[in-house]
Amino acid sequence: MSLPTARALRRHRSGTAPRRRPIAYLYLAPALLAYTAFVALPWLHTIWLSLFTWDGVTLGTWAGLGNYRQVLSDPTMLAALEHALGFVLFFALLPVAVGLLLAAVTGGRGGRRYRVARTVLFLPQVVPLVAVGVVWRWMYAQDGTVNQALRAVGLGSLTRAWLGDFTWAYVAVGAVGTWVMTGLCLVVFQAGIQKIDTSLYEAARLDGAGPVQEFRAVTLPGLRAEIRVALTVTVIAALAGFDVVYVTTGGGPGNSTVVPGVLIYRLAFTDGQVGAACALAVALSTLICLVVLAISRLTREKP
């Protein structure tokens, strides 16, 4: 579907006559229609609904920007935002760092080694997040595997019901995020390493570079595009996250792990404030767009 367009674009860029080709729109039409019907229109509808006070059933009333004022001045909302930004560390920065490290160790020459390890690390991506949440809820329970492991190595004094602990619940949920995202980063980076010119590694080695210098001078710059993709995907997962938090803690204990996604769900499906939920969703997606924009600016290749 995208082939003719891509070619047209290339021709356009390379300086041949920039002719308008109406036929291109015909090729675009199916994708454009699907995108309009299933992405653009629902999104516009969400923005439209955010301007109303509406319970989802009875007739709505015009609220203007009132919903935005309401959700943005809610103290729980600020806490949720803080938690979401903190999750960037667990869902994005840690997985990218660990993924880079693992990719540097396992990747490179051939990439056929460590196939089992790679599959195991990628596995969390294949499992639905709700199932991930349920499994981790068991593992974090008072008699769960995490505490059993701690007891087995003589750290029984550290055991607790992790998801009910005001200090540790947030870290526990974040660790699930790291577990889920690391495999994705690893696979992306390994694929990226395959396409780095091996002569660069040889040259580096001839110049007397050790593995660390090799990583910094060749691997890291070579993976710039992959790092951008991984950061974008994982940061979105951190900020727009819902499933893992909802299934493990539901935002608790107290409000110590609540995130905007959980608040949107509560507003729309529990509280019957569809307009306010839409307002919060629009505000959140705006924030995510800004952050993603910043990421792509920061990791852009220098001309």
Added chain:
Amino acid sequence: MRRAARRCVTFAVCVAAAATPLSACSALVPGAGSQLAPAPSGPVSTAVPAGSVTLTVSSSENSGTTRALAAAFEKLHPNVTIDYRYTAAGDYNTSLNLTLSSADAPDLALLNMIGTTVRANLVRDLDPYVAAYGWDRACPSTELDQWRASNDGRQLGSGHLWAAPAGFSLVGVYYDKALAAKLGITAPTTFADFQADLAKAKAAGAVPIQLGNLQGHASFVFQSIADSVDGAARSTAWAYGVPHATIASPGGTKGAEDLADWAKQGFLPAGANGTDLPGSVAAFAKGQGLFLFDGSWDGALIDKAMPSKAGFFALPGATASAPVTGIGTSVAYAIPTRARHPDLAAAFLNFMGSARAAQIEFSTGFMPLAHADAVIAPPGSVLADIATAWAKVNRGNGLVPFFNNTTATMADTLTSAGQELIGGRSSAAQYVAALQADWQKGHR
């Protein structure tokens, strides 16, 4: 860059300009075009129609109660076929309003709460059937009142009846008979006895109360004490959102203080905030806990896990003769405005209050709405204790609806505030204030 900014401003202005007249255009207002008028109120009939007829029932109940009741009803009226449409609870609740307003609306639909169904004219006023069948004489008023509401659906507990109960659940206290015998404890008959038993269990190294509060079930403990001290009438008024009611009452205060105090004294398990309800039931069945505040829905499970070793009682009051209270609500069926066979639907609702239905409801895990004394439980099982407690609660009209249904957001508030109270992060006064603030917001 500047051009892009200018384009942005132009776009925003256009959107704003377009939105103003659009909002005046009524067809674009959310909810427009799907509003129903209330059902016409005409004479009703108690006769089951002759000839082959199908009654459709939409429900999220999966314990087999409604299916068994339907089978018994079909046997009684061979010309009637009941089409039972089951949807899992989460999906059921989110799609309920659409189901009720669709042209293919069922004849009976389970309600988990009144919600917006009454305000949106989606269900029928059942008062003509109450009069025709005499339901108000057959059932305790506290049972039917749970499904009465004002015409805008905001004030619960009085007004027209919008749904009829099909079986109740009751929250009370399970106890481990084997552990109790070892500690020299029998089922307490006063609240002071109960408190003394907690201390006794703690001193002997047992867990006095097993509790899972990951999803906020400490509210069962809190409400049981609040109901018992304040009495069913006062507690119920708060639960229904009667103007000026408050949970900063002697009972509410004592409930919060006792809960905090029990947590501090180590009467609750250390990991309560990180354990869910099924987890606490499993722990209790394994002998970790003398008492467990839980609902009758877990009775069969507990009976199977610890046969003839579990008992059940409604939390006693200050004296042995004080009327006891219990938290309970029902699965209830409403007749949608767009139902095709409302009279037949009502005949089925009436059947649910019969003695025959009572045994079916009880055997499938629910407390019957009437004829509670007539049901037969397997001897020695905890189910027999539950039936006894249910009858005792109803004799004193002591049934109180769940606090977590008081407002749409109360379950979330009870969960987070309860976790903070047990975790030592807030005081009893702050807990009560958080509940009252949610109540105020929901019943404005």
